[in-house]
Amino acid sequence: MAIPTLNTCVLYRDLFPREPQNGPSSAGGCGGWPLQSSGFGAAGGKFSLAWRGGFWRGRGDLRAAAAAFWISKPASVEMEEITGMEEMDEVLRRSTEHSHPVIIDWVASWCRKCIYLKPKLEKLAAEYHPRVKFYFVDVNKVSQALVKRGNVSKMPTIQLWKDGEWKAEVIGGHKAWLVIEEVREMIQKNS
Structure with a gap:
């Protein structure tokens, strides 16, 4: 805050x-x-x-x-982009190594809800920084193999990965504040 x-x-x-x-x-x-x-x-x-x-x-x-x-905690933390399969493997490897969960936001550049939700997720990332890392994947910029690996069919999809495995997800087709609350609950249950 x-x-x-x-x-x-x-x-x-x-x-x-x-x-x-x-x-x-x-x-x-x-x-x-x-x-x-x-x-x-x-x-x-x-x-x-x-x-x-x-x-x-x-x-x-x-x-x-x-x-x-003044509290030295940031107000928001910019999410890093995953642009390929190798980057995804590296992110999951680091999360397993440090035993920290990872949030991956699967978005599309044409998705208005994805664009609207991103800054809200970055504020949420500040709440959990540095225990939970937040990333995003633009499905239009990556290979379909990576999209299939995430088993994503709707955007935005926010997934929690822990120990290199998919644990839970929230499909964000409704109001942003509800999505953020669901993501917060997902993090608390799986951390």
């Missing part, structure tokens, strides 16, 4: 309350609030933050404070 970006001046004022200076602030200040660390920042690696008097008070570097509030 993405967190909206805050005004760093407001963040700094909330974390490091001080009496505003009279007159203009020094370079890098925010409306009379000096942006200076207390010496405990990046060099020392120390930062303390405590809840006092109805708001957070802390000492340390602004970057360390901001890092405490």
Whole structure:
């Protein structure tokens, strides 16, 4: 889940309350609030933050404070494309080697639901990153042997493969949010 970006001046004022200076602030200040660390920042690696008097008070570097509030998890993870039989074999080999399931989204370039569903699956991929890898196969760009190997007849088809074998699938012909929920359930049951 993405967190909206805050005004760093407001963040700094909330974390490091001080009496505003009279007159203009020094370079890098925010409306009379000096942006200076207390010496405990990046060099020392120390930062303390405590809840006092109805708001957070802390000492340390602004970057360390901001890092405490932002989660480093990505909002979406771009799915990698599988373009041939050898790539499919390599993906399945790596998933078996690391004991991680793989999601393969079988799509067609002419399929509107496939196009609409892809960014939603990439957001779902961020939830399970790095435990589950997400890939897609454009059936118009690969050999029919690969499509037959996936036993795909309708698009979009989202399959879960684990230990080199097909385990479950969701055929996404209905509303995107329902498809995403079904894929989420499929991952939870087979992980």
